[in-house]
Amino acid sequence: MKTTKEPAIKPTRQEDYSEWFQQVIKAADLAENSPVRGCMVIKPWGWSIWELIRDALDKRIKDTGHQNAYFPLFIPLSFLEKEAKHVEGFAKECAVVTHHRLEEKDGKLIPTGPLEEPLVIRPTSETIIGDAFSRWVKSWRDLPLLINQWANVVRWEMRTRLFMRTAEFLWQEGHTVHANEKEAREETLQMLEIYRELAEEHLAIPVILGEKSEGERFPGAVNTYCFEAMMQDRKALQAGTSHYLGQNFSKAFDIRFDTKEGGLDYGYTTSWGVTTRLIGALIMTHSDDDGLCLPPKVAPHQVVIIPVLNKPERADEVLSYCEKIKKDLSLHRCHIDKRDLRGGEKTWDWIKKGVPVRIEVGPRDVDSQSCMLARRDTGEKAPHSVDTLATTIPNILNEMQQGYFDRATAYQKEHTRTDITTFEQLKAFFTPKNVDKPEIHGGFVLAKWCGDPTTEPLLDELKISIRCLPLKQSGTEGKCVITGRPATLDAIFAKSY
Amino acid sequence: MKTTKEPAIKPTRQEDYSEWFQQVIKAADLAENSPVRGCMVIKPWGWSIWELIRDALDKRIKDTGHQNAYFPLFIPLSFLEKEAKHVEGFAKECAVVTHHRLEEKDGKLIPTGPLEEPLVIRPTSETIIGDAFSRWVKSWRDLPLLINQWANVVRWEMRTRLFMRTAEFLWQEGHTVHANEKEAREETLQMLEIYRELAEEHLAIPVILGEKSEGERFPGAVNTYCFEAMMQDRKALQAGTSHYLGQNFSKAFDIRFDTKEGGLDYGYTTSWGVTTRLIGALIMTHSDDDGLCLPPKVAPHQVVIIPVLNKPERADEVLSYCEKIKKDLSLHRCHIDKRDLRGGEKTWDWIKKGVPVRIEVGPRDVDSQSCMLARRDTGEKAPHSVDTLATTIPNILNEMQQGYFDRATAYQKEHTRTDITTFEQLKAFFTPKNVDKPEIHGGFVLAKWCGDPTTEPLLDELKISIRCLPLKQSGTEGKCVITGRPATLDAIFAKSY
Numbered sequence: 003m004k005t006t007k008e009p010a011i012k013p014t015r016q017e018d019y020s021e022w023f024q025q026v027i028k029a030a031d032l033a034e035n036s037p038v039r040g041c042m043v044i045k046p047w048g049w050s051i052w053e054l055i056r057d058a059l060d061k062r063i064k065d066t067g068h069q070n071a072y073f074p075l076f077i078p079l080s081f082l083e084k085e086a087k088h089v090e091g092f093a094k095e096c097a098v099v100t101h102h103r104l105e106e107k108d109g110k111l112i113p114t115g116p117l118e119e120p121l122v123i124r125p126t127s128e129t130i131i132g133d134a135f136s137r138w139v140k141s142w143r144d145l146p147l148l149i150n151q152w153a154n155v156v157r158w159e160m161r162t163r164l165f166m167r168t169a170e171f172l173w174q175e176g177h178t179v180h181a182n183e184k185e186a187r188e189e190t191l192q193m194l195e196i197y198r199e200l201a202e203e204h205l206a207i208p209v210i211l212g213e214k215s216e217g218e219r220f221p222g223a224v225n226t227y228c229f230e231a232m233m234q235d236r237k238a239l240q241a242g243t244s245h246y247l248g249q250n251f252s253k254a255f256d257i258r259f260d261t262k263e264g265g266l267d268y269g270y271t272t273s274w275g276v277t278t279r280l281i282g283a284l285i286m287t288h289s290d291d292d293g294l295c296l297p298p299k300v301a302p303h304q305v306v307i308i309p310v311l312n313k314p315e316r317a318d319e320v321l322s323y324c325e326k327i328k329k330d331l332s333l334h335r336c337h338i339d340k341r342d343l344r345g346g347e348k349t350w351d352w353i354k355k356g357v358p359v360r361i362e363v364g365p366r367d368v369d370s371q372s373c374m375l376a377r378r379d380t381g382e383k384a385p386h387s388v389d390t391l392a393t394t395i396p397n398i399l400n401e402m403q404q405g406y407f408d409r410a411t412a413y414q415k416e417h418t419r420t421d422i423t424t425f426e427q428l429k430a431f432f433t434p435k436n437v438d439k440p441e442i443h444g445g446f447v448l449a450k451w452c453g454d455p456t457t458e459p460l461l462d463e464l465k466i467s468i469r470c471l472p473l474k475q476s477g478t479e480g481k482c483v484i485t486g487r488p489a490t491l492d493a494i495f496a497k498s499y
Numbered sequence: 500m501k502t503t504k505e506p507a508i509k510p511t512r513q514e515d516y517s518e519w520f521q522q523v524i525k526a527a528d529l530a531e532n533s534p535v536r537g538c539m540v541i542k543p544w545g546w547s548i549w550e551l552i553r554d555a556l557d558k559r560i561k562d563t564g565h566q567n568a569y570f571p572l573f574i575p576l577s578f579l580e581k582e583a584k585h586v587e588g589f590a591k592e593c594a595v596v597t598h599h600r601l602e603e604k605d606g607k608l609i610p611t612g613p614l615e616e617p618l619v620i621r622p623t624s625e626t627i628i629g630d631a632f633s634r635w636v637k638s639w640r641d642l643p644l645l646i647n648q649w650a651n652v653v654r655w656e657m658r659t660r661l662f663m664r665t666a667e668f669l670w671q672e673g674h675t676v677h678a679n680e681k682e683a684r685e686e687t688l689q690m691l692e693i694y695r696e697l698a699e700e701h702l703a704i705p706v707i708l709g710e711k712s713e714g715e716r717f718p719g720a721v722n723t724y725c726f727e728a729m730m731q732d733r734k735a736l737q738a739g740t741s742h743y744l745g746q747n748f749s750k751a752f753d754i755r756f757d758t759k760e761g762g763l764d765y766g767y768t769t770s771w772g773v774t775t776r777l778i779g780a781l782i783m784t785h786s787d788d789d790g791l792c793l794p795p796k797v798a799p800h801q802v803v804i805i806p807v808l809n810k811p812e813r814a815d816e817v818l819s820y821c822e823k824i825k826k827d828l829s830l831h832r833c834h835i836d837k838r839d840l841r842g843g844e845k846t847w848d849w850i851k852k853g854v855p856v857r858i859e860v861g862p863r864d865v866d867s868q869s870c871m872l873a874r875r876d877t878g879e880k881a882p883h884s885v886d887t888l889a890t891t892i893p894n895i896l897n898e899m900q901q902g903y904f905d906r907a908t909a910y911q912k913e914h915t916r917t918d919i920t921t922f923e924q925l926k927a928f929f930t931p932k933n934v935d936k937p938e939i940h941g942g943f944v945l946a947k948w949c950g951d952p953t954t955e956p957l958l959d960e961l962k963i964s965i966r967c968l969p970l971k972q973s974g975t976e977g978k979c980v981i982t983g984r985p986a987t988l989d990a991i992f993a994k995s996y
Contacts (some may be wrong), residue, residue, distance in 0.1 A: 130535070
């Protein structure tokens with residue numbers, strides 16, 4: 003069990019959640035701000051987590067018949083202009099390339115070689131991919147066209163925060179074309195379901211699948227679906243979206259095909275994406291006041307073996323014992339920390355980095371064929387025989403993966419209110435009790451909504467919004483929590499990132 | 500054996516090598532030009548090849564102790580200015596971001612929101628990574644720092660060609676810091692050796708490792724090493740480079756560390772990279788007049804099974820027979836082509852895509868428990884028992900992998916002259932015999948060079964250059980092939996891409 007020592011991260015979650023998040027990232031050495039405004043450097047530990055997320059999702063994307071490809075970083079302005087709502091949505095946050103050389107003048111470099119048509123760095127690729135698809139799709143035989151790309155995108159955000167909102171971020175974006183609305187809609191929901199699997203089964207983050215209200219729709223989409231998760235400050239985080247685009251982009255980019263029946267139709271398209279923000283969600287869902295907690299499936303090292311080398315004459319013996327343990331655990335991602343540091347420093351380093359299991363080995367353990375086994379989730383630390391490690395470790399890892407998920411599920415449930423029916427109650431729930439001191443309050447409210455878009459701005463006062471209309475609708479009748487009018491829709495109300 | 504049919508690619512290599520290259524890419528559906536000047540779309544088949552190359556190299560990079568990370572796409576102008584030669588080398592081909600929003604004016608979008616300091620899209624990342632390293636490196640205990648990133652970069656090239664030279668391309672770039680010159684130099688050559696392994700063992704491309712002459716050095720490097728391969732038009736292609744940067748960048752970016760001895764020193768840095776150009780090298784080394792030829796290790800499908808479904812009543816039977824074959828070959832990347840196309844169309848599709856082995860199966864084959872087995876390298880096609888496929892296929896794939904390498908090695912040897920000692924001979928070798936008609940001529944010349952950089956421009960007349968000074972130097976004395984002066988250096992002279 004945990005001792006009553008000081009927490010490794012200061013401030014704690016209760017003291018200042020937002021600053022705690024930054025400090026967890028720093029303590030785990032995940033990423034740092036770069037001198038380029040709003041851009042981050044993803045450091046090796048953060049990158050390894052991204053690789054595990056990427057590989058797990060990439061496999062699912064391929065298993066469902068999609069193929070990866072790669073499209074240009076640049077989008078001509080004329081492409082953006084083709085879909086009116088799309089350009090409206092992205093024009094205010096575009097990095098624009100206007101020149102293609104630099105020249106020295108009075109000792110300073112200045113841009114020269116103006117481009118005939120400025121180029122935008124892709125904020126998303128519906129337009130440049132739509133243009134390619136107009137060449138690739140000719141007949142119903144070419145459909146469905148199921149493409150995905152892993153890429154960097156740029157949205158010039160004014161307020162940025164590591165992993166959560168950065169000017170440049172990494173993501174995958176799927177883009178598909180179908181012969182009819184039904185198939186396109188099925189694809190949109192299939193990919194949302196794959197995101198749910200990724201979030202729940204790999205990241206151990208329970209999510210609510212739902213549809214966005216009109217005001218929160220992707221610019222140019224007919225329907226936008228999302229998955230929302232509750233962070234430990236009880237705010238909602240949208241971790242990914244899947245859009246049914248109808249024929250909006252196929253008409254803008256002329257993606258037409260000869261139908262099986264001998265006619266001509268525009269394709270029905272979808273797009274869907276998740277980003278490096280998933281790492282932000284991961285941190286905010288599981289970590290504690292000692293730092294990062296990693297579900298085993300996305301832990302770059304699942305087990306770290308720490309040799310205690312205080313007796314130089316037995317160092318070789320201890321190290322070869324560690325190698326043997328590593329070999330026994332070869333089914334897991336296992337690392338021996340041979341650094342020339344004190345044992346305590348190493349231990350705290352791996353706690354802050356969120357490694358699920360630590361195995362400490364000293365000369366006495368060699369003698370007794372045992373080791374000290376410590377868990378990141380419970381803080382338990384106890385001697386263990388080495389002979390049975392290979393059977394114990396997978397059980398612990400499974401237990402921990404499930405445990406993180408269960409804990410987060412319980413937290414979400416605990417802080418989701420289903421008994422709020424009036425605006426006054428809503429207001430009370432989302433108002434901090436002590437305005438002088440930051441505190442964690444509120445949560446999710448599942449309540450009725452009349453569906454009228456003009457009612458959404460009334461939520462601004464409470465600094466909340468409709469996060470989604472859950473896919474699972476009760477179908478019951480009630481009163482709109484905003485207006486009191488009759489309402490059938492179930493909606494999730496919350497503060498959000 | 501090959502029949503005397505028409506080749507699938509027109510023109511042939513002999514008729515017009517450069518156009519043949521474009522047509523091979525088109526026929527194999529590898530990539531296409533995008534409407535954005537100089538940028539390509541990498542299509543699924545091309546991308547799958549890149550993934551195989553990436554994964555093979557990534558493993559080697561990690562096995563040698565490097566860690567992946569990710570750095571910003573943007574580089575502030577002030578960073579570029581810090582290393583004089585570096586900026587000189589890249590200023591003429593930089594995409595420059597000057598604005599961060601778009602506004603509509605008279606129905607057209609115009610850039611607005613000017614940046615205080617323009618940003619360059621990374622043409623390479625020594626500067627932005629050097630800045631990060633200055634924060635990461637404090638003590639000799641932090642060294643060596645071994646980092647790699649997979650990223651897109653942009654160099655605004657005026658004349659572009661798919662895979663060979665594009666404005667945006669994909670690559671990996673390694674960046675390391677060491678405590679002394681010796682270790683940094685060893686790293687530089689270690690990574691060159693890893694590139695050789697990748698090229699020769701995976702891509703089946705024989706390469707010559709060497710050092711660049713001063714005029715061809717990376718801007719800011721002390722030494723630039725490269726590997727050069729001979730394409731089928733006998734030109735040299737530089738497929739990757741590894742640079743020893745000395746203390747040039749560590750001084751420019753203040754990468755300093757406390758030495759073990761209690762002093763303070765600047766780090767010794769290296770950088771090294773290979774790009775999507777490797778796919779260009781792959782195409783130009785192995786492909787023939789029927790299209791792409793893929794060495795099995797980089798073939799997305801190593802075996803394609805083609806069911807012949809001309810008897811509808813036996814279609815199910817044939818398909819389940821195909822599934823059984825696929826299961827028997829589960830150690831290999833195997834694909835069943837179930838498309839609703841004529842058998843001949845499918846066959847030619849996979850020939851043009853370079854798939855190593857095709858297995859055709861019809862109802863009669865089911866009856867006789869056999870199949871038709873065809874090889875892409877020799878064109879041989881013969882019946883084969885299904886029982887022994889699982890033992891035959893790995894042998895064929897190994898043979899083919901080695902065969903492509905041997906063929907390319909023989910070609911390089913055949914067209915490398917070692918007996919040329921005068922400028923007149925050099926000129927004769929590199930002058931086409933028939934100037935009215937494009938023809939494949941020349942090759943590599945391994946000859947003596949005096950090492951005087953002022954002699955290199957004399958090669959412009961022959962449209963050749965010194966490709967490298969091979970790492971394996973004979974040490975013999977002779978006469979410089981350009982000037983006739985005494986010379987000891989061995990150099991490779993060739994036309995290049």
